[in-house]
Amino acid sequence: MFHAKRTLTFMMGAVALCAGAAFADDAAMQKQIDEVRGALPKFAIPMREVGDRFQNMYFAAKDGNWALAAYMSKYMNGAMNPAIVTKPAEYKVWKSFYDDTFTPVNKAIMAKDLKAFDTAYLGVVKDCNNCHQGMGYGFIKVVKLKSPADNGIDYTVKSEPGDVPK
Ligand code: HEC
Structure with missing residues (x-):
């Protein structure tokens, strides 16, 4: 029981971490896209x-x-x-x-x-x-x-x- 609970907590933590990492990746990706777009010529x-x-x-x-x-x-x-x-x-x-x-x-x-x-x-x-x-x-x-x-x-x-x- 104790183990199961700990495992669950660990898993939830891992999921939260992954979600955070994905979010950070998205933000980093968006930043890169914005930078590339910003470097492209306009008119x-x-x-x-x-x-x-x-x-x-x-x-x-x-x-x-x-x-x-x-x-x-x-x-x-x-x-x-x-x-x-x-x-x-x-x-x-x-x-x-x-x-x-x-x-x-x-x-x-x-x-x-x-x-x-x-x-x-x-x-x-x-x-x-x-x-x-x-x-x-x-x-x-x-x-x-x-x-x-x-x-x-x-x-x-x-x-x-x-x-x-x-
Ligand atoms: C869709 C609208 C549009 C059309 C059509 C257009 N222009 Fe322009 N042109 C612009 C805009 C807007 C600028 C100013 C650039 C800026 O700062 O965004 C510009 C700037 C220029 C410049 C100055 C560029 C520089 O910075 O030295 C030249 C030269 C020029 N146009 C030539 C032409 C010629 C030749 C044609 C026709 C064959 C033409 N344009 C058609 C919108 C247009």
């Missing part, structure tokens, strides 16, 4: 890349490097992926911008239609800026550059839009 860092890729895209299309234009568009969108985790609500606005508003630019790249590209591209600049305005960043006004943001690429290499590896 400002990816937007730098969006800005540069958007500028580069123009010069690629203009000079007939259609794969480079398609590539710039693909990774302009991909650059925003950390915001899926860090800014989910705002990311939804980006996603609908890229999936809907930006479609005419992507279609023109796929069709290698420079005239349609030019119109769609210049038109979308105001949509970039509308989002800036709407999110309280009206002071960030995108303007089209006279030369690419990145000069370390040959924009005149002739290529097909479908040449970008999947």
Whole structure:
């Protein structure tokens, strides 16, 4: 009897200890998740890349490097992926911008239609800026550059839009 009671007490203590340890593990895990999330970029860092890729895209299309234009568009969108985790609500606005508003630019790249590209591209600049305005960043006004943001690429290499590896 004495033994049984002691065993029970011991077991209850062990259960309580385990539960405590699990709780501590959960808390430690959550802390790590929060730390990783905190270290991921929000909007400002990816937007730098969006800005540069958007500028580069123009010069690629203009000079007939259609794969480079398609590539710039693909990774302009991909650059925003950390915001899926860090800014989910705002990311939804980006996603609908890229999936809907930006479609005419992507279609023109796929069709290698420079005239349609030019119109769609210049038109979308105001949509970039509308989002800036709407999110309280009206002071960030995108303007089209006279030369690419990145000069370390040959924009005149002739290529097909479908040449970008999947
Ligand atoms: C979903 C809304 C949204 C859309 C669409 C959007 N932006 Fe932004 N952009 C932002 C926000 C918000 C910031 C400010 C970053 C911050 O501090 O959170 C920003 C910042 C920027 C910056 C400054 C980055 C820096 O820190 O130097 C550039 C450049 C930029 N955007 C370019 C563009 C271009 C080009 C487009 C269109 C192709 C575009 N953005 C579309 C929301 C948007």
